[in-house]
Structure formats: structure tokens, C-alpha cells
Amino acid sequence: MLDIRKIKAISLDLDDTLWPVWPTIERAExxxxxxxxxxxxxxxxxxxxxxxLREIRESMTAQRPDLKHDLSALRRESIRLALNNAGDAPALADAAFEVFFAERQRVDFYDDALAALTFLGxxxxxxxxxxxxADVQRVGxxxxFRATLSAREFGVGKPDPRIFHAAARAVQVRPEDVLHIGDDATLDALGAINAGLQAVWINRAGHAWPHDGEPPLTLASLSPLCALVCAQVKPGP
Structure with missing residues (x-):
């Protein structure tokens, strides 16, 4: 069970936790x-x-496993490969990617997300x-956030414990004092638990827990978590 009294910091997933990602990707494409x-x-x-486009991206993923944790580079090089295969100038890839990336930052937040960010922050x-x-500055x-950490910058992604521990270090607390919130049962919830953090699984679609054992606290949105916190934690300075 969640022990709110131990929480000294919160790490938050972005895509499909604060906004639905696929409508954003479809608009960007x-x-x-x-x-x-x-x-x-x-x-x-x-x-x-x-x-x-996704098929050629899968092809690039197979060709460039070194880009596994850098989705921007993977997308850019996929565009470059598409240009080359079609007989257009591969040098257009950088400009084309910027068009995609700018639109990728235009997200439609879940109704509870912005209020929850203000409350929890x-x-x-x-x-x-x-x-x-996603770029939290360009998203707005x-x-x-006190800090941002991505798989691209860090070199490994969730569920690797090292990226969770780096998030704790970024705000100078121990991993066991961090609550991680995210939508993915494996990458977020189980990954955080295995790294020694507390976890809340934001399960908006009502999926079954796909792993052995009991799931962490599971909520359909961020609002009930804010209500739990409100009962026990006073606002910061």
C-alpha cells in the first residue's frame, strides 16, 4: 500500500499519463x-x-540498435532513410524532423492533468x-518540474533501475522516498517497485495487472491521488 508519509519527491511519466500520446503522434505524422x-x-x-512510415521506422530500429533510447534520433534517421529510398535529398531529414517534432509537442492534456501538476508540485x-x-518546456x-530526465539523455530507459535512481538523485532524495507515477504497468509501475520506489499505476483504460503478485495502488486518474495526498501533506513553501 502507498505510504504517503514517506514521500519526499515524485517522478512522473509524461505520454499517456498526462496526455494521450497517439493522437499527438498521428497529428505530427x-x-x-x-x-x-x-x-x-x-x-x-x-x-x-x-x-x-512506421514500417521504415522499424527497419531503422533494426539497423541502428544504438538509437533504441533516442526516439528523436530514431525518427530523424527513419525520415532520412525514407527520403533516400524514395530518391529525394536525404539532407531534408533535419528540416522534416523539426516539422514533426514541433507538432509532437502540441498535446491535449487529460482533464485531471494540469490541476494535478499544480497540486502535487x-x-x-x-x-x-x-x-x-516530449519536451516539457515546449509542451508548456x-x-x-525541478528536473527532467529522459532515456535519450541518460542512455537507458525505464524499467532500468538506474534511471529511477538518477531521478531520485536529481532532487537529492533516496529512491525509497520517491513516488513514481505512470501509465505503463511494466515500465512505470513494476520498474519503479523493482528500483525501490513507491509506485502508483495510472490505469485509465481499466487493464488487468499483467504481472504476478499484487499491483501497486491503481487509479483511473490523478485526481484520487491528489485527494489522498491532500488529507496528509501540507503545501510546500
Whole structure:
């Protein structure tokens, strides 16, 4: 069970915890395709469907395992490969990626997310901890976080215990004093528990716990967690 009295800091996943990620990715891929249609029409025609783009991304993942934890580099090099395969200029990849990346930062928050960030950030130092490539500053929520840590920057991603421990060090607390909040049962919830943190699984879709043993505290949104905290923790200075 969650011991709120022990919490000195909170680490938070981003994609599918604070906003649904796939609508964002779909919009970003459409913006990318529209840009390719103007600047690299052969690539736009060859990779007209999101499925085709994802297939070439899977191909790049197989070719470049060193980019496993750097989704931005993986996306950029996938675009470069698509341009090359279609006969367009591979040098367009950087500009094309920037179009995708800018749109990828336009997210639609879950209804509970912004209020929860304000509430929790007023009581604990928050660390953004993500395997993805959302930029909290460009998304507009950077002011809520004392630190941000991504798999791209750190070199390994969740559920590796080292990235959870690095999040604890970033706000100068012990791992056992950190609560990690995230939507992925394996990467977030089980990963945090195995790293010695407390965990809350944000299970908005009502999935079954996929692992042996009892799940951590499981909530359908961030709002009930704020209510639990409100009963026991006073606001910070």
C-alpha cells in the first residue's frame, strides 16, 4: 500500500499519463507528410500511409540498435532513410524532423492533468521521467518540474533501475522516498517497485495487472491521488 508519509519527491511519466500520446503522434505524422508533399513529393507518395512510415521506422530500429533510447534520433534517421529510398535529398531529414517534432509537442492534456501538476508540485519536487521525446518546456509545463530526465539523455530507459535512481538523485532524495507515477504497468509501475520506489499505476483504460503478485495502488486518474495526498501533506513553501 502507498505510504504517503514517506514521500519526499515524485517522478512522473509524461505520454499517456498526462496526455494521450497517439493522437499527438498521428497529428505530427500528418504534419510531416504534408511537409514532405511540398518539399519531397516522391517520399510523400511512397510513404503515404502512417503504416508505411512506421514500417521504415522499424527497419531503422533494426539497423541502428544504438538509437533504441533516442526516439528523436530514431525518427530523424527513419525520415532520412525514407527520403533516400524514395530518391529525394536525404539532407531534408533535419528540416522534416523539426516539422514533426514541433507538432509532437502540441498535446491535449487529460482533464485531471494540469490541476494535478499544480497540486502535487506545490507539495513535492517533481521530476519528469520519460522514455519518450516530449519536451516539457515546449509542451508548456516545464515550470512544474525541478528536473527532467529522459532515456535519450541518460542512455537507458525505464524499467532500468538506474534511471529511477538518477531521478531520485536529481532532487537529492533516496529512491525509497520517491513516488513514481505512470501509465505503463511494466515500465512505470513494476520498474519503479523493482528500483525501490513507491509506485502508483495510472490505469485509465481499466487493464488487468499483467504481472504476478499484487499491483501497486491503481487509479483511473490523478485526481484520487491528489485527494489522498491532500488529507496528509501540507503545501510546500
Amino acid at each position: 500528418k504534419a510531416l507528410h504534408d511537409w514532405l508533399g511540398e518539399h519531397a513529393p516522391k517520399t510523400a507518395e511512397l510513404f503515404a500511409s502512417p503504416l508505411a 506545490g507539495r513535492f519536487p517533481l521530476v519528469a521521467l520519460s522514455n519518450g521525446n 509545463i516545464g515550470h512544474h
